[in-house]
Amino acid sequence: MHFITIMGLLWLVSIGVFWGVMKYKPRTLWSGFSFFWMLVFSGLLVVTIGFQYSDWIVRHQALFMALSVLLGVVVLGLLFFPFAVILTFFVQGIRILFKEGFRWSNFLSLAFAFGLLVYVVAFPLAFSGASSPVGVLVYGAVGMAVTYLLSVLTIFCFSAMLNLIHWKKRHDLDAIIVLGAGILQEKVTPLLASRIDLGIKLLYENPHAVLILSGGQGEGETISESEAMYAYCVERGVDPNRMRQESNSRNTEQNLAFSYALLDDPKANIAIVTTRYHVFRALALARRAGVDCVGYGSKTKWYFTLNALLREFVGYLALTWRSHLRMLAVLEIPFLLVFLMAGLFN
Known part of the structure; x- marks a missing residue:
């Protein structure tokens, strides 16, 4: 079978797998995993086609130059991508500290940038002259x-x-x-307001839907978040008969569980509305609770999103740490075996 045909078939299979995952298991990491491999096989197919028709491409100077420039941009992008990521997180980490305050959670972007810098630059330099098997194994592990x-x-x-x-x-x-977020005594914050506005928009697009405003009373809040959200909606002309309040939750898991308990139909079509960076973990929690739903994300500031996304990733790892620890243990087995064998022969 012709190599380009094989690559075309693999590309089609990757598209089929991605489509199947997005249809049946979109709220898992399989969605991103299948998307990644679809991109990989798409790139391999393009490269294969380029080699297959290289003679024809070379004869068309304009096309050849355009593809050469594109290839150069891709190669340079791949080479400098780690440093671009480090710079982006460093700059945005400084911004969030100045704009949102010097809280520990706001140092995530800076810590990530510093960690990447150590791994990309300092770590290889430290082990570049390692001659002992232990040093090499530690570097590899x-x-x-x-x-x-x-x-x-x-x-x-x-x-x-x-x-x-x-x-x-x-x-x-x-x-x-x-899903609720912190309020200032009785006032809805801009972040929470963007969630509510998106919820109201969806409510008007779905004439038979109810709007469930979920959030209990936190520290420094004079009323529950759901009450503040309800007042915000009433001020904007939302029909009170189409709203329900859930005022006892303290976290996302309780938001989902207590709000789901307010529904008359357990098979209702449900949408969760939260900030964009929080949608995937909220959907993962809903999946673990057996709640079938889709997620909608409201906009927030870019510098805040990066830091919050790292926080969400840490939260996701906390939910799934056992499976990732097992996978990492399997990947580290070769290094452990080499280390043991080196010890036996010494």
Whole structure:
């Protein structure tokens, strides 16, 4: 079979797998994983076609120059991508500290940028002259762990992005659950307001839906978040008969469980509305609770999104740490075996 035909078939299979995952298991990391491999096989197919028709391409100077420039841009992009990521997280990490305050959670972007810099630059330099087998094995084992975590982070970001995409408007929703966020005493914050505005928009697009406003009373808040959200909606002309309040939840899991308990139909078509960076973990929690739903994300500031996305990733790892620890243990087995064999022969 011709090599280009094989690559074409693999490309079609990758598209089919991606489509199947997005249809049946979109709220898992399989969505990002299948999307990644679809991109890989798409790139391989393009390269294969380029080699197959290289003579024809060379004869067309304009096309050859355009493809050469494109290839150069791709290669340079891949080479400088780690440093671009480090610079982006460093700059945005500084911004969030100045704009949102010097809280520990706001140092995630800076810590990530510093960690990447150490791994990309300092770590290889430290072990470049390592001559002992132990040093080489430590370098390989740590490199494998970091590579695995960065790969999972990439797939997590792909999965989060894919679960924000809706190809067409929904008009069959029965319930729209807006997840609460912190309020200033009785006042809705801009971040929470963007969630509510998106929930109201979806409510008007789904004439048979109810809007469930979910959030209890936190520290420094004089009323529950759901009460503040309800008042915000009433001020904007939302029909009170189409709203329900859930005022006892303290976290996302309780948001989902307590809001789901307010529904009359356990098979209702449900949409969860939260900030974009939070959608995927909310959907993962809903899946674990057996709640079938889709997610919608409201906009927020870019510098805040990067830091919050890292926080969400840490939260996701906390939910699934056992499976990732097992996978990492399997990947580290070769290094352990080499280390043991080196010890036996010495």
